[in-house]
Amino acid sequence: MDKSSPILLFDSGVGGLTVYDALRDVLPDAPVIYASDLAGLPYGTKTEAQIAARVAGLLGRMAERYQPRLACIACNTASTIALGMVRDVLEIPVVGTVPAIKPAAALTQSGTIGLVGTEATIRQAYVDELEREFAEGKRLLRIAAPGLVEAAEAKLRGQPVDPAVIADVHDRLTAMAGDAQIDTLVLACTHFPLLAGELGEAFGPGVRQVDGAQGIARRIAHLLSGQSFAASGPNRFIVTGPMAGAAGLEAALAARGFAPPEIF
Incomplete structure (x- = not known):
């Protein structure tokens, strides 16, 4: 070599x-x-x-x-x-x-996990299989967040992140959770950790972010x-x-x- x-x-x-x-x-x-x-x-x-x-x-x-x-x-x-x-x-x-469902399932205390990805990722049977294998008995809430891809691309170019994009992700996931507490957030797109600070502010210190990097x-x-x-x-x-x-x-x-x- x-x-x-x-x-x-x-x-x-x-x-x-x-x-x-x-x-x-x-x-x-x-x-x-x-x-x-x-x-x-x-x-x-x-x-x-x-x-x-x-x-x-x-x-x-x-x-x-x-x-x-x-x-x-x-x-x-x-x-x-x-x-x-x-x-x-x-x-x-x-x-x-692949989406970091396995470590997220090991970390969650509330049993409710949020997952944000692209439209194509969250609909894959492979993600269903990961949920069945590693998150049995847990509640996995999936949403597509294409706006986060655009926001991450813009941020790395020195442009401001639109707070409405972050708020939309937070609001849609918490609405799905209802009275349950999301305590773990799977960032199922490699773009999304670039927005860890913004997502952390929106979800608060009680929600741990997990990615596969x-x-x-x-x-x-x-x-x-x-x-x-x-x-x-x-x-x-x-x-x-x-x-x-x-x-x-x-x-x-x-x-x-x-x-x-x-x-x-």
């Missing part, structure tokens, strides 16, 4: 940077190529067939071009729909991202245990579509050690 062979992180937008941040904690020296499919954003409003074909096709071409040692689909929507297909296409380890990072580190790393320069940030889609990300990328964005 070439020491400069990168880890390929793939997401529809910038949400996967939350996984990147966690990965730097456990593999600080590993070279990374972050691929942002801005031309396909958002995934949550697309059909399963559209997402599966797009993700598998893009990752197949990216793996051929960049020769990564491992690929991570740092997107809940893409993972719940396309992970199996991508694993069939690629000849390297592929790590997916740390677990994904640990899984990647485990799969690459014993391998050597040697970066040949700054980590790369690749985007689909026109470069204008990455406008405003310069400060966030520079702070994470990325070179300027490139077009795939």
Whole structure:
């Protein structure tokens, strides 16, 4: 294995940077190529067939071009729909991202868990299976929150977050809960931890937020245990579509050690 062979992180937008941040904690020296499919954003409003074909096709071409040692689909929507297909296409380890229902079920004291994701994620049978396997006897309340994706993308570009978007998520979930107390909130989209502060203010200190970034990072580190790393320069940030889609990300990328964005 070439020491400069990168880890390929793939997401529809910038949400996967939350996984990147966690990965730097456990593999600080590993070279990374972050691929942002801005031309396909958002995934949550697309059909399963559209997402599966797009993700598998893009990752197949990216793996051929960049020769990564491992690929991570740092997107809940893409993972719940396309992970199996991508694993069939690629000849390297592929790590997916799934809603953190298992740890949330272990943490809840009230037995009522809120889950926010994209429209495509919350309707997947895979999420039903996670609920049956790990949250039996618990109450899992799911809502789609596409506005949070837009808010996270805007925040990372230095733009203000619309408080009405955060309030809408809070109000819809608490209305579903009724008299029950939501004490755990599953952030089932890698974009959403970028809004942890805003969500924390809305739900209060009694509600714990759970996402999968740390677990994904640990899984990647485990799969690459014993391998050597040697970066040949700054980590790369690749985007689909026109470069204008990455406008405003310069400060966030520079702070994470990325070179300027490139077009795939």
